[in-house]
Structure formats: C-alpha cells, structure tokens
Amino acid sequence: MDYEVVIGLETHAELSTESKLFCGCSTKFGAEPNTQVCPVCLGMPGVLPVVNKKAFEYALKAALALNCTINQHTNFDRKSYYYPDLPKNYQISQNYYNLGVDGYMNIEVNDVMKKIRIHNVHLEEEAGKLIHPDEAGADYSLVDFNRAGVPLLEIVSYPDMRNAAEVENYMYTLRKILLYTDISDCKMQEGSLRFEASISLRKDGEQKLGNRVEMKNLNSMKSVLKAIEYETSRQSELLDRGEKIERETRLWDEIREKSVRMRSKEEAQDYRYFPEPDLLPFVIDEKWVCSIKETLPELPLEKKQRFVESFQLSDYDAGLLIEDKILADFFEECVKEVNFPKVFCNWIINDLLREVKEKKLDIALLKIKPAQLAALVVMINKGIISNTIAKDVFSEMINTGKEPKTIVEEKKLVQISDEGLIDEILDKVIASNPNAIEDYKKGKKNALAFLMGQVMKETKGKANPKLVNELLKNKLDS
Amino acid sequence: MKLLSFTALQIKRKILSREVLTADLIKNLFERIYKVDPVIQSFLTLNEDDAINKAEEIDKKIANNENVGLLAGIPIAIKDNICTKDLTTTCASKILRSFTPPYNAFVIKRLLEEDSIIIGKTNLDEFAMGSSTENSSYKITRNPYNLNCVPGGSSGGSTAAVSADLAFMALGSETGGSIRQPAALCGVVGLKPTYGRVSRYGLVAFGSSLDQIGPVTKDVSDAALLLRVIAGRDKRDSTCADIAVPDYLKDIDDGVKDIKIGIPAEYFGEGLEDDVRAAVDNSLKIYEKLGAKIVDVSLPHTEYAVAVYYIVANAEASSNLSRFDGVRYGFRANDIKGIDEMYCRSRSEGFGKEVKRRIMLGNYALSSGYYDAYYLKASKVRNLIKKDFDAVFEKVDCIVCPTSPVPAFKIGDRFEKPLEMYLSDIYTIPANLSGIPGISIPCGFSKEGLPIGLQILTNRFEEAKMLQIAYAFERETDFHMKKPKL
Amino acid sequence: MSLDIREIEYIASLSKFVLNDEEKRVFVSQLGEVLLYIEKLNQLDTENVVPLVHPLNMVNVFREDEQKESICREKVQSIAPSTMGAFFKVPKVLE
Numbered sequence A: 001m002d003y004e005v006v007i008g009l010e011t012h013a014e015l016s017t018e019s020k021l022f023c024g025c026s027t028k029f030g031a032e033p034n035t036q037v038c039p040v041c042l043g044m045p046g047v048l049p050v051v052n053k054k055a056f057e058y059a060l061k062a063a064l065a066l067n068c069t070i071n072q073h074t075n076f077d078r079k080s081y082y083y084p085d086l087p088k089n090y091q092i093s094q095n096y097y098n099l100g101v102d103g104y105m106n107i108e109v110n111d112v113m114k115k116i117r118i119h120n121v122h123l124e125e126e127a128g129k130l131i132h133p134d135e136a137g138a139d140y141s142l143v144d145f146n147r148a149g150v151p152l153l154e155i156v157s158y159p160d161m162r163n164a165a166e167v168e169n170y171m172y173t174l175r176k177i178l179l180y181t182d183i184s185d186c187k188m189q190e191g192s193l194r195f196e197a198s199i200s201l202r203k204d205g206e207q208k209l210g211n212r213v214e215m216k217n218l219n220s221m222k223s224v225l226k227a228i229e230y231e232t233s234r235q236s237e238l239l240d241r242g243e244k245i246e247r248e249t250r251l252w253d254e255i256r257e258k259s260v261r262m263r264s265k266e267e268a269q270d271y272r273y274f275p276e277p278d279l280l281p282f283v284i285d286e287k288w289v290c291s292i293k294e295t296l297p298e299l300p301l302e303k304k305q306r307f308v309e310s311f312q313l314s315d316y317d318a319g320l321l322i323e324d325k326i327l328a329d330f331f332e333e334c335v336k337e338v339n340f341p342k343v344f345c346n347w348i349i350n351d352l353l354r355e356v357k358e359k360k361l362d363i364a365l366l367k368i369k370p371a372q373l374a375a376l377v378v379m380i381n382k383g384i385i386s387n388t389i390a391k392d393v394f395s396e397m398i399n400t401g402k403e404p405k406t407i408v409e410e411k412k413l414v415q416i417s418d419e420g421l422i423d424e425i426l427d428k429v430i431a432s433n434p435n436a437i438e439d440y441k442k443g444k445k446n447a448l449a450f451l452m453g454q455v456m457k458e459t460k461g462k463a464n465p466k467l468v469n470e471l472l473k474n475k476l477d478s
Numbered sequence B: 001m002k003l004l005s006f007t008a009l010q011i012k013r014k015i016l017s018r019e020v021l022t023a024d025l026i027k028n029l030f031e032r033i034y035k036v037d038p039v040i041q042s043f044l045t046l047n048e049d050d051a052i053n054k055a056e057e058i059d060k061k062i063a064n065n066e067n068v069g070l071l072a073g074i075p076i077a078i079k080d081n082i083c084t085k086d087l088t089t090t091c092a093s094k095i096l097r098s099f100t101p102p103y104n105a106f107v108i109k110r111l112l113e114e115d116s117i118i119i120g121k122t123n124l125d126e127f128a129m130g131s132s133t134e135n136s137s138y139k140i141t142r143n144p145y146n147l148n149c150v151p152g153g154s155s156g157g158s159t160a161a162v163s164a165d166l167a168f169m170a171l172g173s174e175t176g177g178s179i180r181q182p183a184a185l186c187g188v189v190g191l192k193p194t195y196g197r198v199s200r201y202g203l204v205a206f207g208s209s210l211d212q213i214g215p216v217t218k219d220v221s222d223a224a225l226l227l228r229v230i231a232g233r234d235k236r237d238s239t240c241a242d243i244a245v246p247d248y249l250k251d252i253d254d255g256v257k258d259i260k261i262g263i264p265a266e267y268f269g270e271g272l273e274d275d276v277r278a279a280v281d282n283s284l285k286i287y288e289k290l291g292a293k294i295v296d297v298s299l300p301h302t303e304y305a306v307a308v309y310y311i312v313a314n315a316e317a318s319s320n321l322s323r324f325d326g327v328r329y330g331f332r333a334n335d336i337k338g339i340d341e342m343y344c345r346s347r348s349e350g351f352g353k354e355v356k357r358r359i360m361l362g363n364y365a366l367s368s369g370y371y372d373a374y375y376l377k378a379s380k381v382r383n384l385i386k387k388d389f390d391a392v393f394e395k396v397d398c399i400v401c402p403t404s405p406v407p408a409f410k411i412g413d414r415f416e417k418p419l420e421m422y423l424s425d426i427y428t429i430p431a432n433l434s435g436i437p438g439i440s441i442p443c444g445f446s447k448e449g450l451p452i453g454l455q456i457l458t459n460r461f462e463e464a465k466m467l468q469i470a471y472a473f474e475r476e477t478d479f480h481m482k483k484p485k486l
Numbered sequence C: 001m002s003l004d005i006r007e008i009e010y011i012a013s014l015s016k017f018v019l020n021d022e023e024k025r026v027f028v029s030q031l032g033e034v035l036l037y038i039e040k041l042n043q044l045d046t047e048n049v050v051p052l053v054h055p056l057n058m059v060n061v062f063r064e065d066e067q068k069e070s071i072c073r074e075k076v077q078s079i080a081p082s083t084m085g086a087f088f089k090v091p092k093v094l095e
C-alpha cells in the first residue's frame, strides 16, 4: 500500500549570548566541567532567576524572522520532570503564551517553493550534561552543569513536511536563518543546534493524521534523515500487516541505525506546566517589535532572489553564494568595488571555496578582503596579469592577505606586453620547434596551442596570451 | 537582665553613647539564651563566636568615632529558611541537615552592611509549612507565655525568641501569615511587607508569589527601623519593586486623626474567640478616641481565601521543593540503586509529613487534567480576593481586624489535623494572596493570660501609613511592654 | 472530590515519594478532606475572571547580558553529597 509520510520538526538552538539566560555565568563552550556555574544555575535553595534581555530579544528576532505573530503578553512557565542534569527538576520554559506563534518558513525543493508553518517559537533554559562512563560495570553517571541555563530557542513546526528532501531543506534553511540573524552559532557537533522529528503515516488521500512517533537523540542532520527513512519503512510494514501505530517516543540508535522505544503515550510525562512565579510577565508593544524588526537582516531566500534579479546570476550560482552570509556579503562588497558580478561570483564559488575546502579555512577568518579580490580582477581586466597568473596570485592572497599588486611586484609577475620582447621569444621558439611549424603548415590546429605553451613556458606564464596568439599567427601565416 | 528587655532602638542609643559595650551585651544575651532557650527551644543554630567578633569590631568603630550602620550592635535572630553564608541553613528539615549556603540572602547582606549582629538561626515549621512550629524536624518551640502552648508559626522560633528577650529583633518570613500569626500568639510585633517590597533572594522558596521576609520586633518603631534596612530594590529578584524606601520612623508619630479604618464583617464571624473579639473591639474604641473614623466594609470573597491559598501555595511549593533531590546538596539516602530510588528515598526520608502532604496536594492540583479545575480556578478566585481589597482601599485608609481567630493553642491540639490547622490562618492569608502589607501588634490578653494580636492592613506599598496607624495605638497602650514570666 | 489509592500512588510518583500502605491510607483521607474543602471554589462563577499569578503589576524586568564571575567549583563540590573529579556523581542513569 502507498502511504504519505507526515513529518514535523522540533528544533533547539542555543543562543549566542555572553551570559546564561537567568544568571551571569559564561556560556562559552568547552570549559572545564562545573566551572561555569553559580547558585542560580545550580538551583540552590532560595536563589532566583533574572531574564537576560539579549536572549529575550534574540528569541524575538528569531520569531520575527520566521514570520511569527508576537504574543503581546507572554510569560515563562515551569515544566516539571526529574532528571539529574536539570538542577531545579523543572525547566523554565514557555507553554501557555509562547513568544511567537503561527509563523512560517519557505523552503525550496527542486525549484518549487513550499511554505512550512511554524507552530511556535519560544525561549527556555538548557540542561546540563550527563556523562556515562565507558568502564565496564560502572554503576554511576557524572554531571557537568556548565551548559545548564544557557538560553535555548525552541522552534516547533507544523507537520507540513512530506519527505526527507523537504526535511533536509527545512533544516538547512532554518540553520541559515539562525546564522543570518546572528543569534546562534548552530554548531551541531557542539550541540548548539538539535532536531527532533515526529513522524506519522497515512494512506494516500486520507485527511486524518496517523498516530505520530516522536524521534529523539538525532545527533546530526544525517541521522534525522536516516531516522525518517527507517521510521517510514518500519511504520509502513506495520500498517501493511494490519497493525496499529502506537503513539510513542522512540530513541534513534546512531550505531545500529534503528529506532528503539523510549516510552509509550500512557507513560507520557506529566509536566505540570504552570506560570513561573519568580518571573514577571512581559508586554511586547508594537514599538518594541518594530525596533527588533529593524535589526533583522535580509534573509537567505530574499537575498537569493535579489542576487538573481539585480546581478543576473543564475539561480544555482546565487544559491551557492547565499549559502553562507559571509560569502554573500563578500560578494556584495566586491561588486561595490567594481561592477563585475558574474566574474566575482565565479571567483568566489570556484576559487575561493576550493581554497577554503583544501586549506580547511574558516570563512569568518579569511585573510583576503573583498577590495583585494576586486583589485585582482581589475588587474586581469587591464591586462596587467594573465588569468593563469591571477590564480597563483589569488592563492597567495588567501595565504598572506597581501595586496595583489604587492604580490605581483614581489614575484615580478607583470604580464609581458612588449611586442619587441615577445617577438624575440617567438623567434627563439620557432627556431627550436621546426616539427611544430611543419604540423601547423599541414593544418594541424593543436600545433598552435603547443607553440603558445612553449612561449608561456619560456616567459613563466607572464606573456600576454592575446598578444602572443596574434603575433604568432602573423609570423606563421606570413 | 534589664538590659535585655530594652527595645532595639533603646539599646542602639546606649551602644552609640558607649553606655553599653556591644561585646558585653552579646555576652549577656548568650548567657540568657543558654539559660532560657533550653526551655523555649527557639534557636536551631547559634552564631556566638562570630557574634562576639562582630561586636568587638563595632565597639572599636564606635570608640574610633567611625560611621556605623543603622542597626549598629543590635543582636538579631534569623529564621532558618533565610540563607546565611557559611552558617547552617536547615529550614528545620532533615533534607538540609548540614546545608551551609555559599551565599547570603539579600536581607542578610543588608543587615551586615548596617552593622547588626546575627546571633543565630531560629526554629520554624519545616520549610515554613505550618502554623505552630510543631512541624520542625528538630525541636518544638514553646510559647513563652505558656510553655504548653505553641508559639504559632511558621516563624515561631523568631517570635518566641523576641518575646523571651533572647533577641532584640528577628527576621521571619510569610507565605500565609507566618510572621503575623506567631507574633500575635507570642505578644510581639510582626510585619509582612507588600509583596515586592523586600527581596526574596536567599529566602528558601515556599510559595514564590506569596513569600515575603519581614521584621519581628518588640515594638512598632523597631519594626519601622528594620523594615527600612531590608526593603528596597535587589536586581537579583525580578519580583522586587524599584520603589524608593522611605525612613519609616520619620512620620511615625503623625497620629490617626481623620484616618478611615475599615472593619470587614467577614473577619468577625464564626470561629472568632470571645476574648479576641473583645480585645479587638476595645482597640477600635481606642482608635475612635484618637480621632479615627470607623467604617464598615466588606471583603465578600474572604471565605474562599484558605481554599485558594492551599492550591496556589502548595502548587508553587511542589515545584519549588523538587530541587531537593540529593544531587547537588542536601541529604542523599544511603545504599541506593539507580537514580529513581535516589530521588524517592532521599525525599521520602528527608521531608516530614506536612511537607509531603503539601507537595502531594500541589502536584495533584497541577497534574494533567486537573490544572484548570484547581490551579487556574484558584488563580481566578485569587483575583476576586484582590479586587475586594482594591475596592475597600478606595474608601478607607486601612483595615483593622484580629490577626488570629484564637490565641495560642495547646501543643498537639491541631497537629496532624491539616484542615483545622490551615483554618487558623484565615485572617492573614488574604493579605498574602493580594500582596498587601500587614502588621500584627499586641492588643490584649486572653483570660488565660495569652497575648492577642491586632492586625492592620493597608494598600500596597503603604507601610509608612500602616506603621503610623500601629504606632498611634501602641503609644496609647502598654500591651507591648508586658513580658512573659520565665 | 475524593481520592483513591491509585491516585495517591500516581501523585506520589510525580512527587518522587515512596509511601507505605499506612501512609497511603492517611493521605487518602487527609488530602480527600482538603480537596472536599477546596470544592467550595466551585460555588463561584469565574468564567470572565482573569487569573492572578503575580500580586504586582510590574512587567518586563530584565538584566543586561553581562558575564559575571562563577562560583569556585571546590566550594560547590564541598556541599555536594557525592562528587568524582570535576563532576557531581549520581547513580547510573539509563538512557
């Protein structure tokens, strides 16, 4: 039987503030265990939370970027459950009046735009970290509270996705938005971006949603996609056999690539949400919303659209450029210097990205500046250096951050456009390659290319190729 | 021992004039504590060495004519649910038996800045849950006026200590009357500030939207002095108001001429003992004589206050007390296998019966399917109770009524009868629910010689007016000068 | 509204308490009595009443995003029931 897969995602992103959500402890990743803690984030008796304004505004920013309606009245709620990494045994979160509701995000799969609705965006505190020792027979676990209390954004989508490709695009697009708005570093390997999926199946054409299975412990985008694939076939096999799908929570086993039951609906946790009495409510007026809106950057899809329209780039090229905001900004800076959008686009998506990949560079820390790439392109355009030479110069710029002019001067790479000089070299090459001349006269086209190459070799690539070509033809044909 | 029966302001004058050395005062005081407290049982922890050192420091400062704080040399006792850095803070619970907080509560920081001397931590009902101080895991505090009676609660240790001259002042805490009720039962002054007037930072939370720390003192002026020190903005408590703190002593003697006093019929109904009614009636006559106007008012939702309170306070408590799990501090049960057993056994062995009862009730009220019927319903009725007060304070300056329907009751009489115990807070709870301030002052004695308290309530942040009204009565009477025979 | 043993057991599990039969029996009667008393709230029509969560009318209280010094680990570990190296130690938690 054919089934339609229905998928919704819950996303958690740690916000990149200096201090935690409710106390002044640092949020920096990778510190010695239990060194970024205080009575507040350790949940000691009598201590109280005070909300970090930046975290709150970051959450607002995210909600607006995801086209949410901002709840004019919002507040925090307590979510109760016992776990050793949760210091108070309740998490300060939002449940009744989420910060942002009823939003959407556009995704693009196979050039088709699709709107994925966002149920809500809310702010909560991160838990600590549990460590399960490897040693055989260990009867203990260890807790590090450094992450406890880091501001965490939760984004809950509606079950609007229908296949893995849409899910993949949703994850990448959302990640891009969070990076563009500069509110999270989205490092999945450090846990600052995490996904949970809910998956259900229904017969094609059916309206009613099937019982959903919530999937936890998805540590990478790859495991999200694998889990969806696994769960789809597991559920459809069950349905084919006439069995019912139970509403349950399952854990993804990364190593065995299968999901295992964590708890059924009957065992569902009773979170006992109620308004956090230690924190006063928030009233978000129009003025505040507007001032946050003003800080929103152009978002990835809008930027792509604009690149296609204003710079006549292909959809594909523009898509590559906007993949990373730093890259897109780099491109725009270049174009501001000289209006050669297509040329810069090629340099960035081919040469720059290749260098970045090969040399494992951090795009945020590139030594080369847009004005320098622009200067390089101008030098090519004016015939000061050849394209070939330019590639070497570019590589040197990436390594050192030096001006192209400086590199060209230091390495004496200026193009030879002196006709007399080229003439001399041509004579030399012709004299020492009589066979090639024969071939040329017989009409073998590649002989010309060979001779060109010899000239370039002789001049270490500095000869102006256009000029060489012209002069060589003249000489041979005369 | 005459020295120890002075009020805080009186002793401060003697200290400043060097008529009394703080160090001698502290020595005298501890002598009395060692003699009397084995009977009263008001202290859980004594801070003697530290107190003597601090006293010597203050004497030195005074001798050198250095500036000293508002509470210079005044010995003060602290309810043991207020965190004191490096000084055991148990909440009278086994679960915090040897807990020494690595931080001071905001109010403790303020007391130390103003040069008061912390002499020890006082007994309470475990986690402040109770009205008799019988729910302590460590000891039962006695009423100094009758050792077979309870001191009231939950701040019974603080009020008994002040009543028995074992401390010049004390800090208590309230969630539903835990300062005012024991103050009334022990014949001292107890003040619950407006919610948000005093920082709750470092007060071990019971009902977060109701809790306030407040003064327990020998007279109204001392309460004014102590409130001035502990009140004011603390950026670590989001619910602490950024409103300037006046010098409450400045206009305290302005009298009550033309002040409108509201008398709510609902506070004089069934359950009010005759002696208490007579003492309060007599107090109203005194006010009239002083020029105040008595006005009948109504607070129609009063009868629902206890029900609302036991849902809201216990819902908040069930969540606030979930942090006591044996992971980071406090008691952890022995020989445990697995995490859930650690939670369950540590909490079952660490908490007393009343605490468990309230946590259970709170969790029930919040549990899936019951939230709307209990917590939400109670929060709505809470608003009706608040609106009652808002309407009354449109018409009158204050409300005057009994603090407790009964004087001190016998130890054991109401123990293990939760509902009966809960109903003894019927006159104090509405102020906590609506956030308004209240004070209890001595206004007479029962036939058995037990103290009776008069309660004065005003609108939010009107503590100055409230103290003024209380002071006018106190100046006219001598109930507050009576001492228990010990 | 009265409670049965099964409900008491469920609330005890939420509260993380282990109760013996005697305790369960006592709780059934004591909590039942309190709940019965609380029933009186149903006499009131609260359809159009806004719930009151905070007695204060304040809103929007924040702190700035400023990093403050954390507390020293030795200090917090010194009051912990069980530690190991830099960590807090608890009985094994099964995923």
Ligand SMILES: [Zn+2]
Binding pocket: A020, A023, A024, A025, A036, A037, A038, A039, A040, A041, A042, A149
């Ligand atoms: Zn912290």
